Amino acid sequence: MSNIKIFIFHFRPSPILSQGEEHINLLVGNQNRASVTDFKTDDTGDNISNKNKYYSELTGLYWIWKNQKADIVGSTHYRRHFTAKTEPLLYKLKRLSYYPAGLFKKRYGLIYTGNVNFWKDKIITPTEIKAILEQYDAIMPVRRKFRYTIKEHYRRYHNLEDLNAIERILKKDYPDYIPSFEKVLEGNRLFANNMFILKYDTFNELMTWLFDILFKLEDTFDLKKYTGYQERIFGFLSERLITIWIEHHQINYKELPLIYFKKFKKMKG
Numbered sequence: 001m002s003n004i005k006i007f008i009f010h011f012r013p014s015p016i017l018s019q020g021e022e023h024i025n026l027l028v029g030n031q032n033r034a035s036v037t038d039f040k041t042d043d044t045g046d047n048i049s050n051k052n053k054y055y056s057e058l059t060g061l062y063w064i065w066k067n068q069k070a071d072i073v074g075s076t077h078y079r080r081h082f083t084a085k086t087e088p089l090l091y092k093l094k095r096l097s098y099y100p101a102g103l104f105k106k107r108y109g110l111i112y113t114g115n116v117n118f119w120k121d122k123i124i125t126p127t128e129i130k131a132i133l134e135q136y137d138a139i140m141p142v143r144r145k146f147r148y149t150i151k152e153h154y155r156r157y158h159n160l161e162d163l164n165a166i167e168r169i170l171k172k173d174y175p176d177y178i179p180s181f182e183k184v185l186e187g188n189r190l191f192a193n194n195m196f197i198l199k200y201d202t203f204n205e206l207m208t209w210l211f212d213i214l215f216k217l218e219d220t221f222d223l224k225k226y227t228g229y230q231e232r233i234f235g236f237l238s239e240r241l242i243t244i245w246i247e248h249h250q251i252n253y254k255e256l257p258l259i260y261f262k263k264f265k266k267m268k269g
Helices: 049-055 058-067 089-101 116-122 126-133 150-157 160-173 175-186 200-220 228-249
Strands: 004-010 023-027 072-077 080-082 110-113 138-141 196-199 253-256 258-261
Touching (some): 004 058, 004 126, 049 058, 049 228, 058 072, 080 138, 110 116, 126 138, 150 175, 150 228, 160 228
Parallel strands (some): 004 072, 110 258
């Protein structure tokens, strides 16, 4: 069995769904907090934990990149987990109720459940991961479907100038990415939540490119203008950048649904 490490990001001490030693619970944004039993923290070694307000779970990704190594590396969230199991018919039928409630696109690719005991044993296993990555280069979450294009969605809910800043950096430093940038922004599909399972070389290549761009953006942004929900600016931009990177490299990926434990929803993150 390949050496596999799947990191589960927590924004505060929160429920641990034990899945074996390959699943590692990581407390992100832990700068100036005490250590917590059963959690690793992102404020040791080479880290940017103090930037968590703006980088969200990316401080965890940076810590993994700089301080951990495994043949296969994954990132998930305490209430969002990959599954390779077939969704029961009852849950598929439940999706029909999403249409009249206007929730279909919002919950597309999610197994939205309050039944923790039933679903925690269906979180993806090392055996399933290895089998999938023998045929694919990456495991990605089912892409979100937006009502609008990625560009229009960002304009409505964030500041379009952020995407313009990315375009300027790409034109200067990575001009070959521009066609993928334009294609993704004019589409309506997005890899959300900065989640994936990748072979190490692919992970390292993505992180090198991603943080080069994010740090360049940080140097040009006035972060004081981002408040409240918008403070998570680099987490939002990273979702778009990862989607662009996957598109540009034509990564052969397998999309898997996410188990979404709604009982944990009241916990921010």
